Amino acid sequence: MGEGKRGYAVTVHRKERVAAVLPLQEHWLSLSNLDLLLPPLDVGVFFCYEKLPGSPSFATMLSSLKGSLVQALVSYYPFAGEVVTNSTGEPELLCNNRGVDFIEAYADVELRELSLYKPDESLGGKLMPKKEGGVLCVQATELRCGGLVVACAFDHRIADAVSADMFLVAWAELATSKPVSRIPSFRRSLLNPRRPGRHDSFPDRLYAPISSLSRPPSPPPLQQPVVSRIYYITAEDVDSMQTAASAGGAAYRTKVEAFTAYLWRVLAKGTVSGDKPCRMGLVVDGRSRLDARAMANYFGNVLTLPYGTLSAAELGRMELPEVADAVHEFLRPAVTAEHFRGLVDWVESHRPEPAVARVYLEDEEGGMACIVSSGRRFPSSELEFGWGKPTLASYYFPWGGSAGFVMPTPSAKGNGDWVVYAYLLKDLVEVLEAQSPQVLRPLTPDYYLSLLKLEVVD
Known part of the structure; x- marks a missing residue:
């Protein structure tokens, strides 16, 4: 088909x-x-x-x-x-x-x-x-x-x-x-600032008040097209990726850490020069970090956006476990209650001036930026309105800037596969799809019709 x-x-x-x-x-x-x-x-x-x-x-x-x-x-x-x-x-x-x-x-x-x-x-x-x-x-x-x-x-x-x-x-x-x-x-x-407020320097590394920028944080003119794609990753490939990222005596890495490391390493190959910075961010939800019981059903945004920067040449020399270590390290200071409390206080100290996440900002030297947002808890199997569970569910978020956005969600098949929405520069999509063996496979009708065991007719 x-x-x-x-x-x-x-x-x-x-x-x-x-x-x-x-x-x-x-x-x-x-x-x-x-x-x-x-x-x-x-x-x-x-x-x-x-x-x-x-x-x-x-x-x-x-x-x-x-x-x-x-x-x-x-x-x-x-x-x-x-x-x-x-x-x-x-x-x-x-x-x-x-x-x-x-x-x-x-x-x-x-x-x-x-x-x-x-x-x-x-x-x-x-x-x-x-x-x-x-x-x-x-x-x-x-x-x-x-x-x-x-x-x-x-x-x-x-x-x-x-x-x-x-x-x-x-x-x-x-x-x-x-x-x-x-x-x-x-x-x-639950997210009130403290009196007096206090924070370390970490929020300043992640966010910038608009007044501190040399130019407005509007999406810059795109030098090449940005496109959306939806892929799937088999459960076997997800497990293999996690195993590879934790190999060689490395510490255990989560599936999302392993996937982020894989993506960071692959996308760096699409950077035109080895000295160009490659920024990779991973969205962190703070509910369980702050107060798992009180925040469990909290409605709103409880997010932070840590990221790491390595050159394309550095990433080209690193094995997957080393890149996974780098992901773990830039995440580590962002997964604490104190970070989220400090971030609330940081925003309060700058209000009413808005701020922008630094990972989205165009670096003067160019390079690549991408953000991973884990939707692995996406409840596709629970979206049953009275006529069966969905065959497929995913996100669609072409936000308009040049920084990439990638979001994996569980396949409606419930077998451990992932459905992955990706918004990336077209050149980076070509790099991603050129990998052998290909991990992110195009989500064609053949895949989601196989969930229903329907005969695919040419």
Whole structure:
């Protein structure tokens, strides 16, 4: 079947706003200091469902999706609000039950024809909605085969992946008449700055106030195209990667550390000169670092972005265990409660001036930058709205800059495979795909149809 069908028509039948079923008193919800570290970017996530025997009609599925959404927005009311700018120039969340923009559409394509390997062509502007206001936008698209794609775009300033996952599971639970398993916490006091505040120099290495920059932190003009790809990695390759990264007497490394090291080493081969810096970052969630019990259901952003810098020549000389050690070392100071408390205090000391993560900044010498965000807890198997589990689920985040973004999530197959979304410079994609043996394999219809044991027809 190859890459599948790229060009197909999508017809939008209806756009409406879906608000919480219960009236909510309008109120303000301030963003935490960690929320304020996020720029105004929208993150996309999508789920594909196969038309199974006995599946309900599209109209019935729409009714279920919207009926459960209005209930989910009662507890997860920030998704029904809108972001406004306060008198100091900082964003705040107005919880006014504006509602979620909900789009109903039809796509003249079958699931077995969908080319998800190149999502810019198959998802962007077609199955993935463009958020035009509010915090969350949803599009439900019926496929020609009777399948369904549900796609969401949400404001990253309001929710990180953990928060979005909580909401999505709650939405699915309500659709199947189950009680909501995780009620969100909006206790901003959990991330209040200390009085007096204190922090070491580490936040200054990771973030920069905008006033300290020689030029605005807007995405620079791209010298080459940046493209999105979706790959998969077999469970065997994930295990082999981890084993290789922990070999030679090296300390045990996690799968994410091993994957980040592999990616760092491979992408450095696409750098034009050996002395160019290659920056690799890894997003760290701070909930379990701060207070695992109190923060377990916290809704918002609890993230930090440590990174390391090595030259392409250095990475070319290093074996995978050595690179994994380097990943572990740049992570080590960022996985403590004190780092997150200090980061909150650092933001407070610079407010209301915004800051930007240094890993995203263009280095004067050029080079390469990439960020890995682990979505390995993505609950694809729990997104069951009443017509079966998704065949495939992944993120879509073409943020617009030249720094790469890579996010692995568990395959819906539940066998240990990973589905990996990658946003990279085209030259780096070519380097990544030229590796032998190839670890990241293009996500063609052959793979996700094999999850359903469907016959692939040429």
